[in-house]
Amino acid sequence: MKKSLFVLMPILLAVVGCADVRLANGKYTTSLPGREDFAAVYGDLIFLRLHNAESEEADGGYWDWAGKYKIVDDKYIELDMDRKTMRTWKFYYQLTMRGKEIAVEDLRAENSYLLHFRAAAPPAKSGGGSASAAPAYR
Numbered sequence: 001m002k003k004s005l006f007v008l009m010p011i012l013l014a015v016v017g018c019a020d021v022r023l024a025n026g027k028y029t030t031s032l033p034g035r036e037d038f039a040a041v042y043g044d045l046i047f048l049r050l051h052n053a054e055s056e057e058a059d060g061g062y063w064d065w066a067g068k069y070k071i072v073d074d075k076y077i078e079l080d081m082d083r084k085t086m087r088t089w090k091f092y093y094q095l096t097m098r099g100k101e102i103a104v105e106d107l108r109a110e111n112s113y114l115l116h117f118r119a120a121a122p123p124a125k126s127g128g129g130s131a132s133a134a135p136a137y138r
Contacts, residue, residue, distance in 0.1 A: 020044075021071040021097075028102050028115035034058060039102055039115050044068050046079070053092030053108055065089070071097055 023046070028039040040047040047066040055061060068080040077095035079086065094105040100117040 021074055023069075023071070023077075023097060023102070024100055024117055024119070026120045027118045029118060030104075030113055030115055032113055035113075036062065037104070037113075037115065042120075044070065046077075048079075050093060050104065051106075053106065063089075077102065 022044065023039075023041045025042050026040075028041070030037045035051060037050050039049075045067070046069045047064070049062045049064050052061040052063055065079065065081065065085070070078050070080070072078045075096045075098070077097060079089065079095075081089065092106065092108050094107065096103045096105070098114070102115040103112055104115060105112040
């Protein structure tokens, strides 16, 4: 009995320790004036909009990317990108999870800033059972 416990204990620890660490679902925004950098997270998917790192101009545009991510070593955000895109992004940016915030390290500018968490709002409840049609889009 004791031998089987010693055999099962490492297996149990491995299974329990395999829980995925993830960012909280919601929107992450910066408080920097004039910047519209943000991330949107749902499950293992992330959408990023970060300032164009190759532009020194304030209005140099943004880089957009969406796809899967994972947290490595309980803090580093690893994006599931193709090799060429990953090389470019990693040359300019490093993303880490800090509690309910995303730290963006801008390697070119040698500074960093935070994207602050805002929880996703639950859908609004319809009022009193009245049937209202959704707006038509053309």
